[in-house]
Amino acid sequence: MRNPKAPIGVFDSGVGGLTVLTALKKALPQEDFLYFGDTARVPYGSKPLSVVRRFAWEIAGFLLREGVKAIVVACNTASSAALPDLAEDLSVPVFGVLEPAAQVAQGYRKVGLIGTQATVGSRAYERYVDLSWAKACPLFVPLVEEGLWDDPVALLIARHYLEEAPEDLEALILGCTHYPYLKRTIAQVLPGVKLIDSAEATAGRVAEALAAEGLLNPEGRGQVVHYVTGDPESYRALAERLGVRVEALRRVSLEEL
């Protein structure tokens, strides 16, 4: 398993983790990636944590069988549900998205969190940072998965969720990897609030750790193979609208997990 030339596995419930993948590719241009989008079972955020934990283990097992050298859980709900266990019990390095985002947030006095119901309800962020406000935004994931992030309805929904945020909020953690696609909209509703997304912070953490463990790929070419459990063509269309070109794409049936 400790093969530096192996790809890095990255997974999310759907297209949200592509924000993390994009940051990883930028930080680690010589790495190859397997991106796994569990589009047949999106959304995760309204499901019980025990169910999401099972999904995370299934997908981690699949990625390990595909030979990855490290796993990035590019989904806040799955990170809340399955970490730190997954990191302790697997033989490859496992990275979640909560701690890197929380670490950035520690530099601000009054910090808020938005996320799925599961993530907010798990209180997993509170392990790393004190929160002044937290709000579940259950419609944000369907909004992005339906490709409506630039639609006027996105602004209406964002206003609805965010209107009750404290006026003196300094920073807001975008506690779901889908939310960065709504960043411009959220900034319109909360001007002056620092929006923290976990993508860059996580990518930096992964780069450091792989270097420290001697796992950097000396000869990768930045290739990405996408695996999805739902309809491949809908995924390709949506990813490309999000600015991610999908070359290699494979449908994985849930029975293979």
Next chain:
Amino acid sequence: MRNPKAPIGVFDSGVGGLTVLTALKKALPQEDFLYFGDTARVPYGSKPLSVVRRFAWEIAGFLLREGVKAIVVACNTASSAALPDLAEDLSVPVFGVLEPAAQVAQGYRKVGLIGTQATVGSRAYERYVDLSWAKACPLFVPLVEEGLWDDPVALLIARHYLEEAPEDLEALILGCTHYPYLKRTIAQVLPGVKLIDSAEATAGRVAEALAAEGLLNPEGRGQVVHYVTGDPESYRALAERLGVRVEALRRVSLEEL
């Protein structure tokens, strides 16, 4: 299988089919029911029809093993995907929700349809009625499943989807069993348009057919057992907010299907 005392199986992706269950209980107070909500896999409407067809067959098989005497597919997406095949290939009577709603719509000149992407895209309604306008409303199901139907955001989203409806529309088919929970909101946006929901029409059709086939229960007591694939307590809370009291409730794992 032809046991009049057996319950009627009713299924949907989530809580939407409860609109049909309520109408069935009213039309057939002496019948017992099994209601199956596939809450672990909701929503259906953004999934490929082939996937939804497989879900419908799995659930129909489960309901038959539980001994139902008839099956009501209380979900427009599943009806679009799996009917008429399911009705032709099973040994018990199978009822969908499209034809009854379409039949009511035939009494109007200019008819529109709202539904999930899968239902609208399948063009299944066009088998039964001419449509002047059709619109997929992908956020309506998450809105209801998240319990937000009475929330101001519902009105904003409804305005967004419905603002381009033709001014001279006479009737609008609520082509998804979740949508009747948004009826008041939709009526606010489209005053004067007849809103057609399939619940009552379907219940009438089921009552007639069971009578004709000698399958009416002479001694049932209107009992309902609810089966869900997702979290039972979230389901109970949501169903009760929708006015459906849940007494008997069982979690079914997807492996049992």
